[in-house]
Amino acid sequence: MRMPVASSPRDTPCRFLTDCRGTFAVWFGVMLVPVLLIAGGGLDMMRAVQLRSELQAAADSAALAGASVYVSATTSSTAQATATRFMANAIARMPSAANVTFTATPSAASAAVYSVAVAAEARVPNSILSMVSSETAVTVLSEARSAGYKLAFSLSSFASNSADANSIYWYVVPANNGIPSNSDLNLLFSNTAGSSSKDISAVIGTGQKIGFALKNVTGGISSYGRNGYGAAPGSSHIFYSHLVPPSSAAYALQLFNCSLQTTTQGGLLSNGFCSLGAPSNATVNCNQTPGRKITYKWNDMGGLVDDKDYNDAVFNVTCPSTPSGVGATNTVVLTR
Known part of the structure; x- marks a missing residue:
């Protein structure tokens, strides 16, 4: 009978290594899965981050391009088409354009x-992360608007020394220099019951030109019959500062400007005066008159005889020195 041979202490590590070799391989395989997920997931996320950066830059450029041509209510479609074209051209150069x-x-x-907002979404196919999700969603949003000047309207000294009802409005001068629609008129003040003098402000786009309208109702406060221009009691007439003369829409045969005078010094104007053209600063463009205060003095051409006194609507308009909240030379800015 063969007796068992006692193992030598130095043989034990060899047998241990032989016995554990399969276990080590299993543990290595188990640990390899998260390592691959982390490494591969990092690559997938890097691709998503890079695409997001490219997509954000494209959206910013498209929004700015659209806002730069959005200068009036009638240019909305042009702004949309411009932003769409810029965005489409940028996407065509991206590797994941189809998504x-x-x-x-x-x-x-x-x-x-006016503003233009561009929203974009992309789906980035995953490689290693496809075991968790087949794709990663990337979304961006950009909005640009025209930089604005905050105009100050001072009507605390508003005067109306007539029996007519008078209201003052501001409006953006139409691109065709025509008559603005009633919906584009923004009320500043009225001398009718319930109105009170006040100082207010409004933001206009840089480069935009605004005008002022005087709406006159013959005998709107106290009736006196037809006025010196033949207007019937209760009839309305609107004068637009950008027209020459401003009263041409109200009285078609009126050839002289007997309705508006302006000054930038706050000085007195001569009564009983009519001119052939529009006064200086009949409209306001803050790019051209930064920091300037303009006084508007209207004559409503009412009464049995027009006294041309230019005290039926008096107010001040002040342009700031720079656009509100942006650099002085910017015309459009990103807001988000």
């Missing part, structure tokens, strides 16, 4: 400030 969708939306931030 990108976007929208370009123009909107009126106010009566004179």
Whole structure:
């Protein structure tokens, strides 16, 4: 009978290694899965981050391009088409162009400030991360608007020394220099019951030109019959400062400017005076008159005989020195 041979202490590590070799391989395989997920997931996320950066830059450029041509209510479609074209051209140069969708939306931030928003979404296919999710969603949003000047209207010294009802409005001068629609008129003040003098402000886009309208109702406060221009009691007449003369829409045969005078010094104007053309600063463009205060003095051409006194509507308008909240030379700015 063969007796068992006692193992030598130095043989034990060899047998241990032989016995554990399969276990080590199992543990290595188990640990390899999360390592691959972390490494591969990092590559997938890096691709998503890079695409997001490219997509954000494209959306910013498209929004700025659209806002730069959105200068009036009638240019909304032009702004949308411009932003869409810029975005489409940028996407065509991206590696994942087939998976990108976007929208370009123009909107009126106010009566004179317009904005364009561009929203885009992309689906980035995952490689290693496909075991968790087949793709990663990337979304961006950008909005640009025209930079604005905050105009100050001072009507605390508003005067109306007539029996007519008078209201003052501001409006953006139409691109065709025509008559603005009633919906584009923004009320500043009225001398009718219930109105009171006040100082207010409004934001207009840089480069935009605004005008002022005087709406006159013959005998709107106390009736006196027809006025010196033949207007019937209760009839309305609107004078627009950008027209020459401003009263040409109210009285078609009126050839002289007997309705508006302006000054930038706050000085007195001569009564009983009519001119052939529009006064200086009949409209306001803050790019051209930064920091300037303009006084508007209207004659409503009412009464049995027009006294041309230019005290039926008096107010001040002041342009700031720089656009509100942005650099002095910017015309459009990103807001988000």
